[in-house]
Amino acid sequence: MSSNVIAEAPNYDHVSPIRPWAASNRERIISTGIFILALITAFLLVSFTGFSGKLGFFILFIIIFAGINSFRDYLRFGSALAKDTLVNTLVAAGAFITIVPILSILYTVISKGTKGIYTGLFYRDMSVSAPSDPLNVGGLAHSIVGTLLLVGVALVISVPIGILTALYLTEIKGKFSRPIRFLVQAMSGVPSIVAGLFIYSAILIPITKDNSSLLGSLALTILMIPTVARTSEEVLNLIPNDLREAGVALGGTQWRSVALIVVPAAKSGLITAVILGVARIAGETAPVLLVAGGGDKFNFNPTSGPMGSLPYYIWRSFGAGSEEAIARAWSGLFVLLVIVFALFAVARFLGNRKAR
């Protein structure tokens, strides 16, 4: 009897959720229309009046687009919303200005850098060729080796120091926390050339008296520590305190709960920190020029002799100035950018995986 009373569940499949705040189709068509209208008006004004160039076009477009939109909103909703629309257009224009140089840089490097890429680039060095030689001789393999050595040694030195600093700030929270956080911040602002000068004055003049990639690595270490320390600190702060307390409650010492619980839990984040640090220093030029010098042939010994590196290769080719040399500089930049890109993508991937 009672089973008959229960009504069949209504079928909602054909009903879509109502979103009163979403733009209607009519609204979308009108705003696209205004966009195109503003583009055309700006184009006509640039063609037939005193305004000229891309800058003039951009400014005119923004003024016309913002003007039409906010006037329309003024008529429909009054001045408060008109102001909001105006600000919306302006901040979007600001974001657009931010993105333009990045796209321009990427486009330039890819379009100019890929011309000089050939397979020999990746196993030859420049010991028998000059930057101005045709693009099918010589290569930058020695620079890649140099950059790997420079960054690798810097990595080995700075990662422990950076992570220890982060651990001090998050696990010990001693009385120096505040000053150390400031000093790490200040250290990230140390100009790269000053780091180079410091190594030059502290080690190269009194002790080694010659360039070597180890010195370059030391200079890069100074630049890498703050990046590693700050990112690691953020990551370690995300580890819930419950984990630490659980470790201590089970009778673990602080050392064991940090080493066996906190650090493993933060592992992928710490790797991200290291990768970001590497991306920061891989293209660093000034300190490398100062203390690692620059070489045109393979050098596998980090402790003696000048060492080539990608930034040095780019710098030297750029300085040589001829058409081929500039093309070489662009292909060096292309390789460098691909490396930075790859590091960044790995860091992103690990960071996203951790967040999930």
Added chain:
Amino acid sequence: MTLLENKSADIPAPREITTKPRLSDKIFRGVVTGGGLSSLVILGLIFAFLLYQGYDVFSSQGLNFLTTSRWDVNFDEVGNITSSDFGLAGMLIGTLICSFVAVLIAVPISVATALYLSFYAPPLVKKFMVTVVDLMAAFPSILFGIWAYFVLMPSGAYWAKLINKYLGFIPVFSNELRVFENSPFIASLILAIMIIPIVTSISREVFSQAPLDRIQAAYALGATRWAMIRAVVIPHGRGGVIGGAMLGLGRAMGETVAVYTVLNLVFAINWQILFGVGGNVASLILLKFGEATPYEIQALMAAGLVLFVLTLLVNFAADLLVSRLGGKGK
């Protein structure tokens, strides 16, 4: 009863409850504290060694090192150095001009970008732009430098001509010799582009800390997004944005390679930012380092110390602003 008494002999005495750290913890804390203090040690060593190497120059040049603009090394007939005079005024003022103008250009754009990303952007656009801006912060400076030389310079010189044409009556924008390339203005443009990511990400962070209850209260009272931003976000984030701008200023002051490629370094104080003559301490060091005599290297060390202290002060001010004013209204 007897059963219990027998057992009690096997129960060990209760462990002493103490807060005294064990040996492993002592070592651990010692090592970590040592690592934490490394930043202090490194900064101290930088200061000490640059001062040690540059001391001769400071003592022989005195205040002239900061107030005059020259870089003269005089030789006698045999090639020995008889006297040398160094003064950084032009370079220092050039550094300050370039970085201040860069901050003036970068801050409005960065704040607009941060506002757009925090409150206006659709989620997909936001995700894409945050990634791209973060990526831009990782671009090597030599990439910015060479791009600026080939791509930005022609456009920048054209914009400089426009500014000169319409605003040339203001002394800062005048340019009698009509040389628009390699000017401090173009150096400022590239520095602005380089510091936009950092100022944007700090502003975004500060804006994201704006109290959510007040934001929702503003919306509930019928505020538009802009009214909400003006009433809640901007008062809350002002200090943090200024701090971020200072941090950008510090970065801009220390930038070497990107400025070196575009700027025409001349030992003179030049206030006309559109004119192709400028100064920059970091670029000077890179320029002179290759063929410097030992005494010149000492002068460069002294210049490096000045730059180091300058950026340290700016960073200190930035830190104070962000920490004191950044969390206001929370």
